[in-house]
Amino acid sequence: MARLSQLVPSSGHEPPILVDDPFSEAVLSSPFEFQHALREAGPVVYLSSHNVYAMGRFEEVRAALVNWQGFESGNGVGLFNPRHETPYRRPPSAILELDPPIHDAPRHALEQALGPRMLTGFRDGWARTAEIMVEELLNREVIDAVADLAEAFPLKVFPEAMGIPEEGRENLLLYSDHNFNSFGPNNALVENGRAAFTKLVGWMGQQGSRESLRPDGLGARIWAKTDEGDLTAAQAAGVIRSLLIAGLDTTVHALGAIIDAFLSAPRQWELLRAEPTRARVAFDEAVRWASPVQTFFRTATRDIGVAGTKIPEGEKILMFLGAANRDPRRWDNPDQFDLNRDPSGHVGFGMGIHRCVGQHVARLEAEVVLHELARRVARIEPSGEPKPHLNNTLRGWKTLPVRLIPA
Amino acid sequence: MNGGRAALCVEQKELVAEGVVRLRLVDPRGVRLPDWAPGAHIDLNLSNGLTRQYSLCGNRWDAMSYEIAVLLEPNSRGGSEFIHRQLQVGDLVQMGGPRNNFRLVPADSYLFVAGGIGITPLLPMIEHAAKMEAPWTLLYSGRQLSSMAFIDRLQSYGDRVVIRSRDTQGRFDLGAAVSNLRQGAKVYCCGPTSMIDALEQFCRSLPTGALRRERFTAKVQTSPARSTAYEVELARSGKVLTVEPGESVLNAILKAGAPLLASCREGLCGTCETTVLSGVPDHRDSILSDTERERNLSFYPCVSRAASDRLVIDL
Numbered sequence: 024m025a026r027l028s029q030l031v032p033s034s035g036h037e038p039p040i041l042v043d044d045p046f047s048e049a050v051l052s053s054p055f056e057f058q059h060a061l062r063e064a065g066p067v068v069y070l071s072s073h074n075v076y077a078m079g080r081f082e083e084v085r086a087a088l089v090n091w092q093g094f095e096s097g098n099g100v101g102l103f104n105p106r107h108e109t110p111y112r113r114p115p116s117a118i119l120e121l122d123p124p125i126h127d128a129p130r131h132a133l134e135q136a137l138g139p140r141m142l143t144g145f146r147d148g149w150a151r152t153a154e155i156m157v158e159e160l161l162n163r164e165v166i167d168a169v170a171d172l173a174e175a176f177p178l179k180v181f182p183e184a185m186g187i188p189e190e191g192r193e194n195l196l197l198y199s200d201h202n203f204n205s206f207g208p209n210n211a212l213v214e215n216g217r218a219a220f221t222k223l224v225g226w227m228g229q230q231g232s233r234e235s236l237r238p239d240g241l242g243a244r245i246w247a248k249t250d251e252g253d254l255t256a257a258q259a260a261g262v263i264r265s266l267l268i269a270g271l272d273t274t275v276h277a278l279g280a281i282i283d284a285f286l287s288a289p290r291q292w293e294l295l296r297a298e299p300t301r302a303r304v305a306f307d308e309a310v311r312w313a314s315p316v317q318t319f320f321r322t323a324t325r326d327i328g329v330a331g332t333k334i335p336e337g338e339k340i341l342m343f344l345g346a347a348n349r350d351p352r353r354w355d356n357p358d359q360f361d362l363n364r365d366p367s368g369h370v371g372f373g374m375g376i377h378r379c380v381g382q383h384v385a386r387l388e389a390e391v392v393l394h395e396l397a398r399r400v401a402r403i404e405p406s407g408e409p410k411p412h413l414n415n416t417l418r419g420w421k422t423l424p425v426r427l428i429p430a
Numbered sequence: 431m432n433g434g435r436a437a438l439c440v441e442q443k444e445l446v447a448e449g450v451v452r453l454r455l456v457d458p459r460g461v462r463l464p465d466w467a468p469g470a471h472i473d474l475n476l477s478n479g480l481t482r483q484y485s486l487c488g489n490r491w492d493a494m495s496y497e498i499a500v501l502l503e504p505n506s507r508g509g510s511e512f513i514h515r516q517l518q519v520g521d522l523v524q525m526g527g528p529r530n531n532f533r534l535v536p537a538d539s540y541l542f543v544a545g546g547i548g549i550t551p552l553l554p555m556i557e558h559a560a561k562m563e564a565p566w567t568l569l570y571s572g573r574q575l576s577s578m579a580f581i582d583r584l585q586s587y588g589d590r591v592v593i594r595s596r597d598t599q600g601r602f603d604l605g606a607a608v609s610n611l612r613q614g615a616k617v618y619c620c621g622p623t624s625m626i627d628a629l630e631q632f633c634r635s636l637p638t639g640a641l642r643r644e645r646f647t648a649k650v651q652t653s654p655a656r657s658t659a660y661e662v663e664l665a666r667s668g669k670v671l672t673v674e675p676g677e678s679v680l681n682a683i684l685k686a687g688a689p690l691l692a693s694c695r696e697g698l699c700g701t702c703e704t705t706v707l708s709g710v711p712d713h714r715d716s717i718l719s720d721t722e723r724e725r726n727l728s729f730y731p732c733v734s735r736a737a738s739d740r741l742v743i744d745l
Binding site: 123140374 | 468638
């Protein structure tokens with residue numbers, strides 16, 4: 024929680040400078056050494072590779088995330104700073120890159136549509152889907168936990184729950200991956216994804232229209248807000264597209280992280296099997312441990328002193344959620360995936376007014392999958408070398424070959 | 431942080447009009463207060479045992495304080511009288527919320543209608559409409575000018591604000607104001623019942639959701655806040671925990687080793703939602719609507735407590 028002293032403008036001393044590029048292939052494929060250096064350098068650090076400020080310690084990251092008054096999103100949550108550069112390379116997201124007051128109405132509509140009590144109707148159907156999927160996977164010698172489970176499950180249930188047409192659903196992964204890349208610098212990841220992304224822009228633009236959505240889905244629930252005058256038509260279509268973009272890749276990488284987490288700590292699988300009610304905690308612990316969303320930028324709305332360092336007005340600050348979630352100042356044995364830990368309060372979903380609005384959806388997806396796996400699978404064993412999936416914002420696996428040993 | 435938000439501290443108290451005091455409330459620990467948006471109110475559990483709701487009328491860009499304004503009601507059942515006559519700078523007062531049943535929604539233009547102390551929720555709305563560059567008008571009436579709060583704050587808005595003393599200038603012609611509205615306008619009203627009833631008649635032909643109103647004859651909460659310890663029974667394990675008034679239920683549950691996930695710990699995000707099997711919660715969250723509160727099916731142990739001696743929850 025932000026202390027008064029952190030919010031008072033101060034002249035402050037100069038931050039330590041770190042020369043490493045957090046968006047390099049080396050750091051993206053294994054970020055822990057960099058994160059350690061970032062945390063140890065100081066509460067606020069200057070990254071000379073991109074001329075931005077950065078934070079990696081839990082307390083400061085959390086305080087800055089909740090301080091929307093001091094650290095705005097409306098100037099873009101990527102590296103690109105429209106105050107210094109023109110033109111803006113893409114339109115701002117319909118919710119992620121807005122500040123109050125225009126953030127209020129779409130945010131509230133999404134909170135209402137995606138609250139835990141609004142999702143109970145999906146549980147049985149999703150549990151049945153998980154049952155069928157796991158049954159099928161148990162018949163196979165080796166599976167790829169990414170393609171066959173972490174991607175397959177959300178692709179099956181999430182677009183369906185939203186109520187979008189079946190055709191083109193697989194486009195969402197590609198579109199979303201590039202979108203998350205575009206928050207970083209114009210590196211090879213962005214260049215390589217651009218052509219495929221450009222082809223999908225037209226398709227994405229058509230998603231979210233009221234006519235295209237099934238009347239019993241989450242998308243239609245958001246559109247119903249326009250009938251009550253709570254949301255404009257443009258806002259409804261915009262937030263639905265935002266959900267489609269932000270709701271799938273993130274969950275895919277989070278589910279991949281769970282499997283990876285249990286591979287790293289097989290004893291924990293026994294704990295979950297003995298006590299399946301720990302599934303929710305297990306998911307959040309995996310999100311803390313892996314931080315599928317690694318980073319987001321903010322912009323200082325005025326000169327702000329953070330732990331004695333001045334961040335000047337208009338400058339970008341890169342928040343390392345992943346580093347904060349493994350900060351030993353906050354977490355004991357942070358590199359351990361541990362079901363006996365209380366992961367509450369991790370910043371893997373962000374915090375404050377921009378905290379992940381779909382987190383209850385993700386938790387429910389993970390919970391039903393974990394329940395089913397815990398019921399049917401005695402052990403999860405590695406079966407080949409996993410390959411990382413590189414993205415400027417997300418951390419996940421491209422392939423994760425495993426063997427599911429039936430219970 | 432694990433103790434939950436026990437109380438707010440009265441940092442300033444000042445008379446801003448005849449019979450109206452403005453309070454500035456801060457967290458005694460000097461930390462941020464939970465986020466809010468225009469139209470939000472907080473529940474204050476006054477130490478005379480009453481719970482009263484007050485609209486937040488300050489500036490949400492200042493995260494360290496809340497502002498409310500309280501009219502001394504001639505027929506006060508004790509809430510406003512307590513605040514006016516007994517509550518002092520430096521006193522602590524228990525809080526629930528903020529909650530919002532009166533949200534500012536998008537519109538092409540706004541008509542704000544305030545009667546007396548009903549100006550409070552509309553003040554931040556006006557500032558927001560101005561920020562969003564939407565055209566707006568405020569019609570603000572009171573019995574007499576000397577009892578109308580915040581007239582000074584409204585001066586800078588020029589002729590968008592029309593102020594009228596009922597005693598000397600009579601009532602606004604609300605029918606004319608509504609019939610002059612352009613398509614896409616929304617009407618926000620807070621004031622006495624007679625004013626809201628009249629406006630409802632005039633707004634009948636407007637589209638659904640065009641009229642938004644808040645009556646300040648707030649319901650009295652059925653369950654008074656308690657200042658003594660209570661028991662929380664975890665139904666699945668049969669454990670019974672004693673929760674002291676200064677401790678959060680969430681903290682007590684975690685100490686007992688039950689796996690319960692939380693996130694914001696401010697009653698905002700809903701992560702720690704827990705099913706209530708029996709007993710009456712004292713809801714302090716920002717999530718549940720009044721109807722949902724009355725059903726008492728779920729509650730948020732990070733901020734909410736028990737009103738009854740024992741609460742049985744599905745954990």
